[in-house]
Structures are given as structure tokens and as C-alpha cells.
Amino acid sequence: MMLTQPRVEALLAAGELTGWEQAAYREFHAKVADVAFPCTFGSIALRKGDVLFGFLETPDEAVILDGLVALLTEYAGFIRQQPIVKASMMPLAVLILPPTGLGSVEDYFSNSWRLLQAVHERDRAPWPDRIPMDPDDPRWSFCFGGVPFFINFKTPFHSRRRSRRAGHSYLWLVQARDGFDTVAGDSPQGRNARRIIREKLAAYDVIPIYSELAHYGSAANREWKQYFVPETESPISEVCPFRVHSKHS
Secondary structure, three states: OOEEHHHHHHHHHOOOOOHHHHHHHHHHHHHHHOOOOOOHHHHHHHHHOOOEEEEEOOOOHHHHHHHHHHHHHHHHHHHHOOOHHHHHOOOEEEEEOOOOOOOOHHHHHHHHHHHHHHHHHOOOOOOOOOOOOOOOOOOOOEEEOOEEEEEEEEEOOOOOOHHHEOOOOEEEEEEEOOOHHHHOOOOHHHHHHHHHHHHHHHHHOOOOOOOOOOOOOOOOOOOHHHHOOOOOOOOOOOOOOOOOOHHHO
């Protein structure tokens, strides 16, 4: 079930979150509320109480997959009802109990794309005609429920890239893609927003900004490479593991 930020705060105050849910939420809140945190849009959403949440506290991957599908179905339906810019400023944070058996950033990379593929194959909506199906296309984006999304994976094994670390959870931070072109697109306002984020990111992480970070639609852009950023400059994979299932094409 997708929860609003005020609802999570109310459950926290009432002592109705589990110990893990409390730890995962408090870590997320403290991180994003930090003035040094690079994603200013995320910090603004948190201050306004506009972040949406899902908690998946289970070691059972089948239950995790069911939960991801349910949350993305609910989120896509919610997003379709919002104005385009507002929608992009209301991210969904899915906090997952770190799975056992994953012992490295590379393990999480493989797991993330495998789960995302499985989520896609359970999507009942057709792939939007306006979004390329090839991840090697500069304008590709993951879609679910007919809505293009950007997904930011964070793991307990990220350390030097502090912006990608979630110590208590395996975090899927999902945002509606379309509004990005308005708030951070190729305009004076958008370029300035990206400049500020890049400057903060360079100061926040221990290592230099990943060279694959690019602007959506530009010739060099590959969105999938920005979903899961490695701990080093070397990519974990040169080829995107994701494929649009034939039934959605």
C-alpha cells in the first residue's frame, strides 16, 4: 500500500511502524533533509510533505515482486491524475528490507535489473508509443502503467557515492519522468537547476561525478546508466540488461 508522507509520520508518532520501518524511514528523512543533499527537488518534496512511501519488509522475493507491482500500479494511477510538473515533484520511495545473499554493489545491480524486468513483464499496460523501446536510445525511459519513470537505486553497499547509499534499506526512488523537461530541461532555469545539483553532488560524494550522467534526450544520454550508478567510474555492464517484452511492443 502506498502511503503519503503525513501518514507515515502519523504512524511513526503512534509507534505503529516496525523497528526496521522506523530505522529505514528516519535514515531516508535525515538524508534528504540534509542541506548538503544533492537532489534539491527531493529535498523540496520532503519539506512539503509530498514524498510517497512503500515499505516491503520481507525476505521473500515473490512477495517483494508482488509489492513492487502493486505500488507501481497505484503510483502510476496517482501520477496520471496530477499536473505534469506536480507529478514529477512527488517521488515514490520504496523501502525494501535488504535481501540476504546480496553482498556487493554488483550483486545489487544484477538484482535491480532482474526485478525491474520481472515488474515490467507483469505490466498490463502497453508500452507508450512516444517512448523508444531500445534502452540504447537517448530518449528511452522505463515505463509502467503507461507512465515513463526515472528510477534511482540506492543500496547498503554504496559508500563512496554517498548519494546512492541507503544503509538500512534497498531503496527504489521512483519519479515521473515527463515533468523533468519542464523543471530541469534545456532552458535557463533547467540548466541552472542541473548546475546546482552537479555542484552539490561533487561536494557530497567522495569520488568524482559519474561520467555517464547526462541530460535526457541528448546524443550521449543513456538513461539506464543513471538508474544504478557504480562505486567506480567503470560501468558494471556495457549493455542494458532490460528488454521490453514482446507483448508490450
